[in-house]
Each structure stands twice: as C-alpha cells, then as structure tokens.
Amino acid sequence: MRAAPPRVAERLLTLVLGSSEEARTILGDLAEDHARAVRERGKLAAAGWYWKEALSLAVSTSAVGLARGFRVGRGVAQDSRYAVRAIRRDPAFFVFATLIIGLGVGASTAVFSVVSPLLLLPLPMEEPDRLVLVENEAGQGLSGVTSRTSNLRDFRERARTFEAMAGFNAFSGQGSYNMVGTGSPERLSGFEVTHDFLDVLGVAPALGRDFTFEEGDFLGYHADGEARGGPNAVMLTHGFWVRRFGADPAVVGSSLRLNDHPHEVVGVLPPSFDFSSVFAPAQPVDILLPWPITDETDGWGNTTTIVGRLRAGAGVGAAQAELESIVRALQEEQPDRWGLGARVSPLQARIAQPYRPGMLLLVAAAGLLMLIVCVNLSNMLLARSPRRSREMAIRRTMGATRGRLVRQLLLESTLVALSGSIIGLAVAWAAVRHVAGTSGLDVPLLGAVDVDGLALAFSVFVALLTGLAVGAAPALKVGDGDEAEALSGSSRGSTAGPAGRRVRELLVVTEVAMACVLLVLGGLVLRSFQSVMQVDPGFQAEGLVAWELGTSRDFDGLPALMAYYDDIIASVEAVPGVSSVGLVDALPMGRNRTWGSRVVGKEYADDQGESFFPHIVDHRYLSTMEILLVKGRLFTADDNSEGAPVAIVNETAARTMFPGGVDAAIGQKIDMRSEVEIVGIVADVKHRALELVPDNEVYFPMSQVPDFGTLDLVVRSDLPPSVLAASVGTAVAAVDPELPTEDYRTMTSVVERAVSSRRLTLQLLVAFAGSALLLAALGIYAVLSYSVTERTKEIGIRKALGESAGEIRRGLVMRTIGLAVAGIVLGGLTALAGGRTLESLLFGVEPTDPVTFGAMVAIVLGVAFLAALVPAIRASRTDSATALRSAG
Amino acid sequence: MAKIGEFELLVLLALLRQAEEPYANRVREDLEANADRRVTRGALYRTLDRLCEKGMVEWELEPSSTPERGGHPMRRLRITDEGLQAVRESHAVLMRFFDGLDPVLES
Numbered sequence: 001m002r003a004a005p006p007r008v009a010e011r012l013l014t015l016v017l018g019s020s021e022e023a024r025t026i027l028g029d030l031a032e033d034h035a036r037a038v039r040e041r042g043k044l045a046a047a048g049w050y051w052k053e054a055l056s057l058a059v060s061t062s063a064v065g066l067a068r069g070f071r072v073g074r075g076v077a078q079d080s081r082y083a084v085r086a087i088r089r090d091p092a093f094f095v096f097a098t099l100i101i102g103l104g105v106g107a108s109t110a111v112f113s114v115v116s117p118l119l120l121l122p123l124p125m126e127e128p129d130r131l132v133l134v135e136n137e138a139g140q141g142l143s144g145v146t147s148r149t150s151n152l153r154d155f156r157e158r159a160r161t162f163e164a165m166a167g168f169n170a171f172s173g174q175g176s177y178n179m180v181g182t183g184s185p186e187r188l189s190g191f192e193v194t195h196d197f198l199d200v201l202g203v204a205p206a207l208g209r210d211f212t213f214e215e216g217d218f219l220g221y222h223a224d225g226e227a228r229g230g231p232n233a234v235m236l237t238h239g240f241w242v243r244r245f246g247a248d249p250a251v252v253g254s255s256l257r258l259n260d261h262p263h264e265v266v267g268v269l270p271p272s273f274d275f276s277s278v279f280a281p282a283q284p285v286d287i288l289l290p291w292p293i294t295d296e297t298d299g300w301g302n303t304t305t306i307v308g309r310l311r312a313g314a315g316v317g318a319a320q321a322e323l324e325s326i327v328r329a330l331q332e333e334q335p336d337r338w339g340l341g342a343r344v345s346p347l348q349a350r351i352a353q354p355y356r357p358g359m360l361l362l363v364a365a366a367g368l369l370m371l372i373v374c375v376n377l378s379n380m381l382l383a384r385s386p387r388r389s390r391e392m393a394i395r396r397t398m399g400a401t402r403g404r405l406v407r408q409l410l411l412e413s414t415l416v417a418l419s420g421s422i423i424g425l426a427v428a429w430a431a432v433r434h435v436a437g438t439s440g441l442d443v444p445l446l447g448a449v450d451v452d453g454l455a456l457a458f459s460v461f462v463a464l465l466t467g468l469a470v471g472a473a474p475a476l477k478v479g480d481g482d483e484a485e486a487l488s489g490s491s492r493g494s495t496a497g498p499a500g501r502r503v504r505e506l507l508v509v510t511e512v513a514m515a516c517v518l519l520v521l522g523g524l525v526l527r528s529f530q531s532v533m534q535v536d537p538g539f540q541a542e543g544l545v546a547w548e549l550g551t552s553r554d555f556d557g558l559p560a561l562m563a564y565y566d567d568i569i570a571s572v573e574a575v576p577g578v579s580s581v582g583l584v585d586a587l588p589m590g591r592n593r594t595w596g597s598r599v600v601g602k603e604y605a606d607d608q609g610e611s612f613f614p615h616i617v618d619h620r621y622l623s624t625m626e627i628l629l630v631k632g633r634l635f636t637a638d639d640n641s642e643g644a645p646v647a648i649v650n651e652t653a654a655r656t657m658f659p660g661g662v663d664a665a666i667g668q669k670i671d672m673r674s675e676v677e678i679v680g681i682v683a684d685v686k687h688r689a690l691e692l693v694p695d696n697e698v699y700f701p702m703s704q705v706p707d708f709g710t711l712d713l714v715v716r717s718d719l720p721p722s723v724l725a726a727s728v729g730t731a732v733a734a735v736d737p738e739l740p741t742e743d744y745r746t747m748t749s750v751v752e753r754a755v756s757s758r759r760l761t762l763q764l765l766v767a768f769a770g771s772a773l774l775l776a777a778l779g780i781y782a783v784l785s786y787s788v789t790e791r792t793k794e795i796g797i798r799k800a801l802g803e804s805a806g807e808i809r810r811g812l813v814m815r816t817i818g819l820a821v822a823g824i825v826l827g828g829l830t831a832l833a834g835g836r837t838l839e840s841l842l843f844g845v846e847p848t849d850p851v852t853f854g855a856m857v858a859i860v861l862g863v864a865f866l867a868a869l870v871p872a873i874r875a876s877r878t879d880s881a882t883a884l885r886s887a888g
Numbered sequence: 889m890a891k892i893g894e895f896e897l898l899v900l901l902a903l904l905r906q907a908e909e910p911y912a913n914r915v916r917e918d919l920e921a922n923a924d925r926r927v928t929r930g931a932l933y934r935t936l937d938r939l940c941e942k943g944m945v946e947w948e949l950e951p952s953s954t955p956e957r958g959g960h961p962m963r964r965l966r967i968t969d970e971g972l973q974a975v976r977e978s979h980a981v982l983m984r985f986f987d988g989l990d991p992v993l994e995s
Contacts, residue, residue: 004958021949021961026933028952028960029913035956053929060930 005034006047009054011453016058030054059418079404083411090384094416096778097380101420101467103771104373105459106427111366111764112455113432115359118352124272126202127309131347132316134165134306134323136339145305146170148339150298152194152306154330155342161314161322166200167304168193168279169291171593177287178550180738181257187550187740188240188258189284191275192291200309201273206238208252208267215266216290233290234263238271240286260554263289278351279305302339302594307347320344357840358761361525365518365768369775370459372514374466376775379507381413381467382500383786413467421460428456435760501790504783509823511779512864515772516827516856517834522762522769523852524835524842529762531844532755537588538650538685538694540626544747545721546587547728550710551739558641562703564735565618565711571731577719578728582621585708586613587747588685589754595698599657600669610657610670612649612696613687616708619701622648622682624716632666632680639679640703645672648680653696670698672705689754691843714747721746761841773859776823777867784816785871795878805876812872813865820864824857831856891942891974898923899935900944900967900975909964912936936965944971 010027017023030053037046087094122128134155135145149167156165169192177188195216198205215233234256245251255262269275269288276285297303310319323342331340392405428451549568555561565583572581586593595614598604619635630651639646647670649657654665662681669675684694702708717724721744729741788795795808835847845852892900902918903910912932919927939945947963
C-alpha cells in the first residue's frame with residue numbers, strides 16, 4: 001500500500017495553491033518525493049518532512065501572492081523586514097495575538113474535527129446515503145429496536161424497495177470467546193453478523209474473503225462436538241489483527257481455537273471500517289462471526305439489528321410504507337406471530353441522533369469562542385492603531401505610498417495570523433489525539449476523528465480576515481495632508497480620543513456578553529453533570545470490582561455447572577480482604593436485554609404483556625451490590641432447582657406490573673416457562689443510564705433460570721482494585737486455569753462510562769468558557785490600560801485640580817464595572833433566550849437556573865474588577881507634573 | 889546576462905542537461921546535487937513561472953503516470969528557442985568577461 005502524504009497538509013496546500021492543473025502538478029511532485037522519503041526514512045519522518053515542505057511552500061506562496069494582489073512585485077522583501085521589525089518592537093502584542101488566535105483556531109478546529117465524522121462526513125461505507133436502519137417499534141433497551149430473525153428473512157424476501165438487507169446480533173457483545181492455543185489465552189469480544197453483512201454495507205475485506213452462505217448457516221455444536229450447519233469461520237477486525245498477530249497476512253486461512261472449537265480465519269476487515277465505532281461505541285470488537293437466520297435464532301426473540309441498502313432512487317418514505325404493508329400482510333397470514341414491526345431511518349442520522357444536540361452545542365460554543373477571539377484581536381489592533389498611525393505618517397512623509405503602507409500592515413497581520421494558526425493546529429491536534437485515544441467514550445465514530453483540514457482552513461481564514469480588516473486601518477486613516485496632525489503627537493487619531501474609545505468599549509461589551517453566554521452554557525452543563533452524578537444508582541458502586549467469567553467448558557448438566565461456579569465463589573471468598581462475592585449475567589449500565597411475561601390472573605389484551613430487564617443472579621448478588629431490600633426476602637441458597645420457582649422485582653416493577661402495586665406484589669406470580677412467585681421487592685437500580693427513569697427489573701436465581709451466556713463476578717472489598725485483581729485472578733485460576741481474568745472493571749468505571757459523553761461535552765464547554773473569560777479579561781485590561789495611557793494628560797489635569805488618587809481609581813474601576821454590567825445584561829438575555837434550545841441536554845436543572853446565572857454575574861464582575869485594578873492603580877499614581885509635561 | 893538572473897540561468901541549464909524532457913523534481917535534484925545549493929520548492933516554482941512569462945520555458949501537462957504521484961498530473965518542461973537564445977547570450981557574456989582572467993583566478 002502506498003503511504004499517502006498527510007491529508008491535512010495536502011489540503012492546506014490545495015487551499016493556498018488553488019486547484020488548477022498546474023497547482024496539482026506541484027502536489028504530485030511533492031507526493032513523489034514524499035514516497036521516496038517514506039522508503040528512505042520511514043513514515044513518521046516522511047510526514048514531518050512533508051509538513052515542513054508544505055508549510056514553507058504555503059507561506060512563501062501566500063506572501064508572494066499577496067504582493068501580486070497589489071500589483072507590486074518589488075519591495076516585498078523590504079516590507080517583510082519592516083513587518084518583522086515591527087513585531088520585534090512590540091513582542092508582547094505579537095505573543096498575545098498569536099496565542100489568542102491559536103486558542104480560537106485550535107478550539108474550533110478541534111470541535112469541528114470531532115463532530116465531522118458523526119455529523120458531516122459520510123460513513124466509511126459504499127454509498128452510505130442508501131443505507132438505512134430497520135428498527136422494531138420504539139421501546140426500552142436494545143430489544144425495543146432489534147427484530148426477530150424471521151422478520152429479516154421475510155423482509156428480505158418481500159421488500160422491493162431494498163436492494164439487500166443484512167443484520168447483526170445486537171446482543172452478541174454479551175457473549176465472549178476464549179481464545180486458547182495461540183499464545184496466552186485471551187477473551188475476545190465478537191459480534192455475530194449475517195454472512196452478507198459486509199457486502200450490504202459495501203465493505204470489502206482487506207485480506208482474505210467475506211463469509212460464505214454455508215458459513216452463515218453455522219449453528220453451534222451437537223452434544224458430541226460435531227458442528228451443526230456450515231463450517232465455522234471467523235473474521236478479524238483490523239485492530240485485533242495488528243495487535244495480536246502483528247499484521248501477519250499468513251494468519252488468514254489458519255485456524256483459531258475459540259471456546260474449544262477450531263474456527264477458520266477467512267479474512268481481515270479493512271482499517272477504515274471500525275465495526276465497534278459505528279455500531280457499538282465503547283465496546284471493543286475483536287472478531288466477527290456468522291449470525292444464522294434460522295428457526296432456532298428466531299426463537300431467541302428480538303435479537304437482530306437490521307441494516308438495509310435501498311434500491312437506487314428509493315426513498316426512506318417508500319421503504320417505510322412498503323415494510324408497513326408487509327408487516328400487515330404477515331400479521332394477517334400468521335395471526336400468532338409476535339414482534340413484527342418496522343421503522344426505517346437513514347443509518348447515519350440514526351447513529352448520530354442521540355449525540356446531535358450535544359455536538360451542535362459544542363459547535364455553537366466553538367463558533368462563539370472564535371468570534372470572541374476575532375473581537376479581541378480587533379480590539380488589540382485598534383488600541384495599537386494611534387501609535388501605528390504616527391509611524392505610518394512618518395513613513396508617508398518620507399515618501400512611502402499608501403499602497404506600500406497597507407501592504408506592510410497586511411504582511412504583519414498575515415504573519416501573526418499564520419503563526420497563530422500553527423499554534424492552533426498544535427492545540428487541535430493535541431485535543432483530537434486526546435479524544436480519539438480516550439477509550440470507553442460512549443460516542444460513535446470517535447476512532448475516525450482526525451484534524452479536519454477544512455475546518456482548520458476556515459478558522460485560519462476567519463482569523464486572517466479579521467487581522468487584515470482591522471490591521472490595515474491605521475494605514476488607510478493617514479489620508480493625504482493628515483501627516484502633520486498625526487505627527488503632532490496629539491491624540492486625535494480617529495481611534496484615539498472619545499470616539500475611538502467608544503468603539504473599543506463597545507467591542508469589550510460584546511466580548512463580555514459572549515463570554516457570559518459561554519459561562520452560562522458551561523455552568524448549566526456542569527450543574528446537569530453534578531445532578532447526574534448525584535443520582536443514586538441504586539447500588540453501592542464504591543469498592544465493587546467485576547470480572548467477566550466467560551468459560552468455554554461444556555458442562556454435564558446443571559449440577560456440574562452450579563458446582564463449577566460454587567467452587568469459584570468459594571475460592572474467591574477465601575481471598576483476604578474480600579467481604580462478599582456475587583454472580584450476575586447483566587450488570588447495571590451494561591447489558592440491555594428485555595424479556596416479556598404476564599402476571600398470573602391479570603387481564604391482558606391479545607398481544608399485550610409486561611416487559612422488563614431480567615437479571616439472572618446467585619443468592620449473594622443483591623446483598624453484595626448493596627441493593628436495598630424493600631419488602632419480602634432476598635434469595636437464599638435454597639432457591640435452587642429443587643426449590644419452588646421464585647423471583648424478586650424492583651419497586652418500579654412492583655408498582656407498574658401488579659394490580660395493587662407494591663403492597664400486593666409479594667406472593668403474586670408471573671408466567672415464565674412455569675409460574676414464578678414474587679418473594680421480594682428491592683430498590684430500583686438505574687439500569688440503562690443514570691438520567692433515565694428506572695425500568696421494570698426482575699431478578700431470577702441462576703439455578704432456576706440457567707438462561708445465561710457469561711456471568712459477571714462481582715467482588716466487594718476495601719482493597720485497591722489492582723491489588724484485589726491479582727489475588728482474585730489467582731483464586732479463579734486455582735479453579736479454572738483457562739479462564740482469562742486480566743480484564744476487570746470497577747463498578748465506578750462502569751458508571752463513569754455511562755456518563756462519558758456528558759463528561760466530554762462538559763470538559764470542552766468548561767475549557768471554552770474559561771478561555772472566553774480569559775479573553776474577556778484580557779480585552780478589558782487592554783482597553784483600560786491603553787485608555788489610561790491615552791488619557792495621561794487628562795488624569796494629570798484632574799489630579800492637579802485636586803482630585804485624589806482614590807477618586808481617580810474609583811472612577812476608572814466603576815467605568816469598567818459599567819462596561820461589564822452592560823455585557824452581563826446583554827449576554828444574560830441572550831443566554832436566557834438561547835437556554836431553551838438546551839433543554840434536551842440538561843438534567844435536574846432549569847435553563848433559567850438562578851445559581852448558574854448568579855455565579856456567572858459574580859465571576860464576570862470579579863474578573864472585570866481584577867482586570868481593571870492594575871491600570872487603575874497605575875493611573876492613580878500618575879504624577880500630574882510629569883504627565884502634563886510629557887503629554888504637552 | 890541582461891535578460892536573466894543567475895538562478896534563472898542555472899534552471900535553464902539544468903533543463904538542458906536532462907536527457908529527456910524533465911519535470912520540476914528532476915531539475916531540483918540536479919541543482920541540489922551538482923550546483924551545490926539548497927533549492928526551496930517555492931523559489932523553483934516561482935522561477936519556472938517567471939521564465940514561462942518571459943517565454944523561455946514552456947510546459948505540457950501530462951496525466952499522472954505513477955501511483956506515487958497520488959493521481960496528480962505532471963508538468964513536462966521544455967526550453968524554448970528564446971530560452972536557448974538567452975542561455976547563449978549569457979554564455980557569451982560570461983566567456984567575454986572571464987577571458988584573460990585566468991592568472992588572477994588561479995593565483
């Protein structure tokens with residue numbers, strides 16, 4: 001594979017050079033040399049080399065282009081020297097300007113880069129706009145959106161608006177595969193997909209081939225170990241192939257031992273297609289296996305996420321209408337059939353939907369920050385302009401044309417904007433690296449995040465434009481014949497004096513207002529985050545650590561299975577420092593499956609029933625999690641296969657499922673395969689997410705309902721997790737040395753993952769609000785200190801007339817506070833008006849939250865006061881005699 | 889020497905030195921290797937543009953021939969009669985001025 005030149009650098013160059021054929025020959029020349037550099041020096045060094053060449057070419061071309069734009073070829077070198085000299089004369093200005101441009105460019109580029117794979121860029125598949133998701137009716141959890149495999153089979157057969165349909169088992173993340181025999185044993189996480197899944201998405205394997213139809217038919221094993229259905233096959237994700245096999249192509253065609261059965265490796269996925277980031281964010285996916293569409297899998301209920309490719313020209317509406325009529329026809333043909341339903345939505349929009357409001361908020365915030373940066377930049381340039389006017393006047397009297405002066409100022413602005421952009425690029429790169437590298441973020445497509453060249457170019461362009469627009473003002477202002485006035489040293493340039501000050505004060509007010517808006521946004525999101533974190537999850541997460549126990553053993557009946565787990569529990573309980581241990585198949589904020597049932601003796605319409613999240617647990621689980629018992633009893637060791645079938649429900653289920661509510665639930669029965677008696681009611685656990693209302697939950701003893709794939713071992717202990725992990729690992733290995741135990745999760749990290757996208761939004765917003773505040777403070781400081789310098793004479797006179805230092809100080813500070821108040825009012829009103837749009841992102845806090853607004857006012861006033869203090873003190877120390885002399 | 893600068897002359901000579909019609913990379917390599925100077929890309933492309941404006945160099949676009957160019961086309965450069973004339977004139981001027989200076993230069 002050819003190593004392509006860095007994309008961003010190439011785009012930057014295209015931007016500067018244009019897209020003419022001639023310009024493209026330059027890109028070609030560079031690409032060729034880059035390829036050679038890769039061969040000679042490796043990819044990394046080559047990328048660095050390319051960036052260096054691209055930047056130097058971009059800078060020299062834009063400087064020359066600028067000069068051409070003014071139809072003057074000569075004098076550029078001289079002007080550049082002037083520009084550099086001007087920068088050297090006022091390094092503080094240059095550094096500040098560079099930094100704030102860097103901040104603005106960096107922040108907006110980073111945000112646009114994070115947002116674009118999800119909201120803007122097409123999915124990494126062929127013609128992604130023809131791909132749709134076919135969901136079941138809306139409902140709780142994954143079961144609400146997934147379908148039975150018979151739906152996929154029948155839709156495939158009948159629907160004409162679709163070119164093809166495929167699917168994957170949405171619950172397969174919950175089964176895991178132990179790989180043994182190839183190096184150290186490892187638990188792999190795999191997803192089961194229909195054999196044509198990749199084909200429908202238009203993704204071709206990077207190596208090897210796709211699954212065949214026969215392999216798609218594979219259905220597990222007979223008791224004697226013979227495979228049922230087609231041969232078993234496995235595909236590797238690119239990441240796993242690189243990590244585990246060092247990207248060795250020879251692994252294709254070899255055999256992996258998964259759960260004690262050989263699987264042929266048929267292919268490797270391309271790096272561009274990251275299954276997990278599109279379909280299962282924050283779940284690592286190592287392998288894909290076939291998902292058979294058969295009566296057996298159909299019997300497992302709503303399991304399958306259906307993805308369809310529309311025929312060219314067919315719309316979502318037409319597909320929806322057709323599937324609805326197919327659903328009606330099927331229901332008529334088979335009145336007993338349940339779980340029919342179809343809701344068609346474009347794949348990308350559907351994946352992005354839950355994250356859209358948060359992402360758009362970030363985009364708005366970044367835009368606002370960039371605006372503040374521009375305002376601040378104008379302000380700094382304007383404040384400098386009286387001095388520059390003087391310099392320009394001198395040069396005009398020496399014979400420089402106005403064109404030359406404008407050109408010089410433009411060069412200066414360009415230089416500042418370009419160097420700011422380099423810092424911005426670094427900021428964006430670091431931020432994007434941080435986000436892409438953060439595992440456990442529950443946001444799709446983050447793995448594909450890269451610095452977005454277009455966003456970078458746009459931000460740079462805005463900064464450049466501001467610099468150019470404002471930067472050229474002093475040169476334009478020196479009209480013919482004004483030189484004497486500008487030179488006389490009086491402060492009557494048009495940006496000096498009262499009028500100029502008013503413009504700058506207006507800019508400060510705007511800046512403060514925008515900072516207020518960002519502070520309110522950040523504050524509201526922060527308060528929501530706090531409320532979410534204060535939600536009681538229903539269990540005590542501190543001190544809990546969980547291991548997934550995915551054994552691949554075949555057990556000889558239920559007693560052997562139970563004995564196996566009892567042994568493990570006994571061994572782990574004996575570890576010093578372990579206070580209690582439990583087993584569960586569906587931890588909170590983890591698995592997302594629902595079951596249906598009916599309460600015995602309650603009236604139901606034909607296709608109605610109760611739905612709930614089931615948890616299959618051992619008798620120690622509820623007490624280990626410290627889930628409170630509200631009524632009745634917890635499970636005991638006697639609730640086993642010999643005991644009467646029992647279950648425990650949570651309060652929500654007790655309230656909503658049973659006539660008579662919580663008081664009457666104990667002793668009632670629900671209809672599973674047999675009638676199961678409710679023996680206890682426990683407190684609600686936040687099963688889906690902290691900010692959602694609790695759902696119906698039902699706990700079953702594992703020895704009565706052995707309907708589980710893998711179990712999680714939860715251990716409560718005061719030991720640090722890493723210490724605990726080692727000893728629990730040893731204890732488990734003593735029972736089953738083949739059981740991988742390296743992967744453990746603390747329950748606090750599970751809760752943390754559930755709030756990860758909220759935390760990301762929060763971090764970015766707080767960073768923006770902080771930067772905005774800093775910029776506003778800088779703006780206030782700059783304006784005030786320039787105006788103090790400018791008004792030295794006035795202050796001197798006032799002092800001479802008997803005004804005290806304190807009075808002068810107070811006057812200046814009050815004036816600043818006045819500006820800040822104006823900004824606060826403006827910003828506060830904007831935030832009040834805009835807050836409504838945020839409502840979907842907020843939790844436990846109103847968009848008009850008085851605490852947030854109060855804090856914003858206090859912070860802005862405090863910062864304004866501090867920013868005003870230094871110049872005010874300087875002014876009050878002005879010695880009237882010197883002031884009058886020097887300004888005279 | 890009146891019409892062209894030193895670097896322009898070097899570029900024209902480099903163009904003449906290539907066996908087949910070269911493109912910018914070949915010229916740059918030749919200059920870096922044999923003229924003993926560092927040639928920035930920006931300077932080279934600008935000089936080529938200038939020589940083209942003066943009518944001393946012309947080029948033909950050629951579609952990308954190798955995968956390494958990433959699909960980008962190539963400029964085949966050719967020196968025009970006018971360019972050749974300028975080189976001859978420069979050569980004559982240089983020869984005239986070097987003539988008789990050997991004792992000075994070799995000492």
